[in-house]
Amino acid sequence: MSDWKDLTIIHGNVEGARAAFERACEMVIRKQHANAHGIRVHIGDGGIDIYVGEFGSSPLVVYQCKYFTDGIGDSQKKQIRKSYQAAIRSEEFEVKEWFLCLPIALSTTESKWFQDWSEKCEYPVKLIAHTQLMEWAETSGLATIIFQRKDSMKLDWLIDNFKQRDRDPWVALVEQTEEDCYRILLKLIRLHQSCLKDRYEHLSLLSRRAEAGDRMDACEYVKTVLAGNIEEVHKLWIFSLLSDFTYEPVAYKFILRYDALIEKAKQYEKLCELSSSEFYSTWNLLRSPALSTLREKAYWTVKFP
Known part of the structure; x- marks a missing residue:
């Protein structure tokens, strides 16, 4: 309950x-x-x-x-x-x-x-x-x-569907999750770029590549902002930009979506395999203890283990 x-x-x-x-x-x-x-x-x-x-x-x-x-x-x-x-x-x-x-x-x-x-x-x-x-x-x-139970339920449905067809559901689970996460990152990048107004050329380039469909550059954009040599306030925006009408941080929406796949990876003993993904490293960085101060400044109340 x-x-x-x-x-x-x-x-x-x-x-x-x-x-x-x-x-x-x-x-x-x-x-x-x-x-x-x-x-x-x-x-x-x-x-x-x-x-x-x-x-x-x-x-x-x-x-x-x-x-x-x-x-x-x-x-x-x-x-x-x-x-x-x-x-x-x-x-x-x-x-x-x-x-x-x-x-x-x-x-x-x-x-x-x-x-x-x-x-x-x-x-x-x-x-x-x-x-x-x-x-x-x-x-x-x-x-x-x-209570946003749909992400885990969506993956459960995919598992049942592929099992009935005698196919390994793992690849489909990863593909579906990464597609969803890519779309969330695109939303975040667009909002972030609208605030930056082309202030950083290298980020503008990554943004254009992400818009063209490059999922890896969508992940790289977020990691470059958070780990790169740019002003702190511009890093803070990654955590403070909100979804339309919901007041939910876009970055947190990404974390929640990927959390559902992490749980399935544990069930399938695929966590080691998943850890090589760019989406995994992006998820891990957003939750990193090293960035807890930024999250607090963005008024995040959730704590990560």
Whole structure:
């Protein structure tokens, strides 16, 4: 069984996990209510992340998502109260009920605070337990998407498919993973180059070769940046550039994708063979303890063994 806190590990930082939690809540609530809608994330969203109903026609059932993973202290209580007040005072909609979605169980003290506060609220306020959200995610099949189980499941499918055809699946597994990882690296290189603006000729050359389909030069680009003689801030960008809309570091997405193959390599006793791959060395460098300071400066919270 997954845990909502796993989102921080999956997405590499709290910002990415927060956005992922809000998307997950929207997905599972939509499964419960066909007329549920999400609100585009922006500053000052009016205490509403998801709603059930139609603006202007009737009062809305409002859902607010708070990715608090370390308990509910004074700061978190203030944010909860502020969101509630923003919702009930909105001139754009009327509140019927207000639900708070949290990724953790409340302590006895926190539960007492929530009960005392909610009973004093003008409109009905309820808490959706983290276990209820997880049950909805699991029973609807959405947990596979939310917790990114698809990479390992994809490889399992390939293994079963090739076994049925009496073929060794290992080559296909490596090819599929390296194709996926190459596309992720291309995304990272394009973002990095757009920031550099052709500042380094040798990196521009590697970028053009990678764009032309050279997978080895895609790997070489990342390794040259991280191990080369360039400004630290330009190295930092490798770890801080984010995927569109997800707030997930692109480099971390690469690591996760290759992690799935590493696990299969251990099962097939192919790790030694895999270690000669350029993708393996890129994966290893991105996780290197020598680069932990850069990852921390990019606000990565995940730790690698």
